[in-house]
Amino acid sequence: MAAKRQLRLGAFMRPVSIHTxxxxxxxxxxxxxxxxxxxxKLAQTLERGKFDAFFMADHLAVLNMxxxxxxxxxxxxxxxxxxxxxxxxxxxxRLGLVxxxxxxxxxxxxxxxxxxxxxxxxxxRAGWNIVTTSNPDxxxxxxxxxxxxxxxRYVRAREFYDVVTGLWDSFADDAFIRDAESGLYFDPExxxxxxxxxxxxxxxxPLNIARPVQGWPVIFQAGASDAGRQLAAxxxxxxxxxxxxLARDKEFYADVKGRMEKLGRHRDHLKILPxxxxxxxxxxxxxxxxxxxxxxxVHYDSALASLSxxxxxDASGFDPDGPLPDLPPTNASRSGxxxxxxxxxxxxxxxxxxAQRLGGYGGLALVGTPQTIADQMEQWLVEEGSxxxxxxxxxxxxxxxxxxxxxxxxxxxxxLFRREYEGATxxxxxxxxxxxxxxxxxxxx
Numbered sequence: 001m002a003a004k005r006q007l008r009l010g011a012f013m014r015p016v017s018i019h020t021x022x023x024x025x026x027x028x029x030x031x032x033x034x035x036x037x038x039x040x041k042l043a044q045t046l047e048r049g050k051f052d053a054f055f056m057a058d059h060l061a062v063l064n065m066x067x068x069x070x071x072x073x074x075x076x077x078x079x080x081x082x083x084x085x086x087x088x089x090x091x092x093x094r095l096g097l098v099x100x101x102x103x104x105x106x107x108x109x110x111x112x113x114x115x116x117x118x119x120x121x122x123x124x125r126a127g128w129n130i131v132t133t134s135n136p137d138x139x140x141x142x143x144x145x146x147x148x149x150x151x152x153r154y155v156r157a158r159e160f161y162d163v164v165t166g167l168w169d170s171f172a173d174d175a176f177i178r179d180a181e182s183g184l185y186f187d188p189e190x191x192x193x194x195x196x197x198x199x200x201x202x203x204x205x206p207l208n209i210a211r212p213v214q215g216w217p218v219i220f221q222a223g224a225s226d227a228g229r230q231l232a233a234x235x236x237x238x239x240x241x242x243x244x245x246l247a248r249d250k251e252f253y254a255d256v257k258g259r260m261e262k263l264g265r266h267r268d269h270l271k272i273l274p275x276x277x278x279x280x281x282x283x284x285x286x287x288x289x290x291x292x293x294x295x296x297x298v299h300y301d302s303a304l305a306s307l308s309x310x311x312x313x314d315a316s317g318f319d320p321d322g323p324l325p326d327l328p329p330t331n332a333s334r335s336g337x338x339x340x341x342x343x344x345x346x347x348x349x350x351x352x353x354x355a356q357r358l359g360g361y362g363g364l365a366l367v368g369t370p371q372t373i374a375d376q377m378e379q380w381l382v383e384e385g386s387x388x389x390x391x392x393x394x395x396x397x398x399x400x401x402x403x404x405x406x407x408x409x410x411x412x413x414x415x416l417f418r419r420e421y422e423g424a425t426x427x428x429x430x431x432x433x434x435x436x437x438x439x440x441x442x443x444x445x
Contacts, residue, residue, distance in 0.1 A: 005382075006415075007416050008052050008271050008273060008387050008388030009050075009388050009391055009417070010051065010055045010098070010238075010273050010388070011053065011400075012275060012390050012391065012392045012393075013042065013054050014057045014058065014078055015057075016032045016033055016393070016396045017393050017396055018277070019361050019392075020073060020297075020303070020306065021294050021296070022074065022294070022396070023074035025293070025294055025297060025394070025395035027398055028396060029396060029397065032074075033075070033079075034078060034079065036079075036084070038397070039084065039088070042396060042397060043088045045397070045401065045404055047094055047095040049403070049404035049408045050094075050408070050418050050419070051391075052096050053096030053098045053426060054085070054088065054092075055127075055390060056098065056100065057129070058081050058100035059075065068301045068305075069302045069304065069306075070305070072299045073302060073305075081099035082099060082114050082117075085122075085126075086117075086121050086122075089118070089121050089122035089125065094421040095125065096125050096218070096426035097426075098218070099118070099128065099129065100129040101128050101129065103131070103160035104153055104156065104157075108163040108203055109167065109205075111164050112164045113207060115164075116209045116211075116212045118217070119217050123424060124214045124425030126212070126217035126218070127426055128217050129221065129240070130160075130220065130221050130235070130236070131222065132156075132223070151227050154223070154228065154230075155200075156199075156200045157231060158231060158234065159199060160200075161219075163196050163203050165435075165438075166205070167194060168216050169211065169438050170192055170193075170194065171186070171191055172437060172439075173437065173440075174187075175190035175210070190440060192206060192439040192440070193205050193206050213425060215427075215434040215436070215437065218237050218432060219235055219238070220237070221236035225334045233259030233260040233270075236270055237271070238270070238271045238273060239256060240390045242336070242339060242364075243274030243276050243364025243386075244339065244363065244364055246379065246383065249364075249380065250384060253272050253384050256272060257270065268431070271387040273388045273390045274380070274390065275363055275389070275392055276363075276389040276391055277364065277365040277366070277394065278365075278367075278373060278392070278393065279367045279394045280369070280370060280373065280399075280402040281368065283369060287369065288367055290367075290394065291365070291367050294394055294395065295356070298356065300352075303356050303358065307340070307351070310336045310340045311340055311341075312336070312337050315355070318351045319351060320351050320352040321350050321351070321352060322350060323344070323348075324340075340354070370407045373410075374407060374410045374416070377389065377416070378414065381416065391403060
């Protein structure tokens with residue numbers, strides 16, 4: 001009899017809550033994004049709850065919204081991902097540590113070295129979230145007047161992935177002999193010089209660090225456009241998708257899994273985790289009241305800015321009490337623009353109503369009791385809308401405590417979630433194979 005499928009759970013932790021009003025909620029820690037003692041406790045709580053991973057999104061610009069909105073946002077400041085995750089590696093033992101690394105504004109040698117280092121420091125718990133960076137303000141911080149066109153960014157990202165993974169394979173797993181008696185530290189025959197010269201990148205190699213503990217850190221990806229889905233099918237091992245309705249999530253799940261199977265990849269070697277904003281209450285009514293209070297703490301300036309970011313167009317000139325106008329395609333996140341436009345049309349929302357909805361959080365929200373939340377999670381898993389969820393907490397630390405202390409036990413009671421970690425590495429806990437070194441394949445016995 002086949003083993004029952006179990007949920008995989010990531011935690012979206014940068015910002016510590018995606019909700020714009022989270023820092024103002026009663027009992028929340030306003031500076032949690034930039035407070036290491038608090039972040040340490042949050043990571044340890046996630047590990048107590050047997051979460052797969054602490055996921056840190058990253059921004060490469062401050063001015064990603066108008067200043068009148070930015071001054072009300074807790075996303076304005078945050079630690080650099082590798083510095084924080086390396087520190088958290090020392091105070092956790094099993095929790096995966098996932099950082100965003102841009103393929104548009106960073107060099108593949110830097111990315112390969114940082115993630116390899118994090119994987120060694122953490123004992124094999126690193127993950128790389130591949131992003132192409134859609135924020136045009138980020139380009140200005142890297143000597144560019146504008147960023148690449150949408151589809152071109154994905155072509156570069158594919159080459160970038162090939163270079164980084166090739167650098168991780170610079171040394172065979174047994175290259176470092178460290179024989180004190182003979183004086184031989186490593187075997188040069190087990191070192192590969194990459195020598196890559198491609199359309200966008202030229203990287204000689206080899207990487208000056210041993211092959212990562214996991215072979216490669218786990219590959220995460222979050223794009224939902226056609227180009228993003230194809231990149232995920234070709235490269236990703238975990239996809240953070242934008243949670244929506246069950247029907248839309250089932251379509252995304254079937255499409256990406258189908259694409260990877262056509263490429264010869266096993267469908268179980270990619271986990272799809274839609275984002276889920278979770279608010280827990282003693283009753284459904286109480287949970288809804290918590291959500292309503294949280295949404296009431298979002299200032300309209302911030303709501304309008306969130307709408308502009310999602311649309312890839314400045315919404316400040318739109319009639320707030322009129323319908324969302326038709327818009328040309330954006331060079332930012334096309335899937336985000338499509339999601340927002342669909343929501344506005346489906347529910348006949350005015351610009352003001354749409355902004356208020358998105359100013360808090362406009363995606364998949366599980367608002368209810370531990371039992372009703374577990375019901376929804378089980379439905380998504382059973383009907384192949386997901387392999388788990390990337391959980392977004394409404395406010396910290398109480399929102400996280402509620403999930404770990406109340407929802408996790410309910411999932412465990414149903415046999416839907418682990419009681420103990422399966423292994424020591426992120427790959428082992430996610431049920432993912434360790435990739436073979438492309439330059440030094442294992443010899444058959």
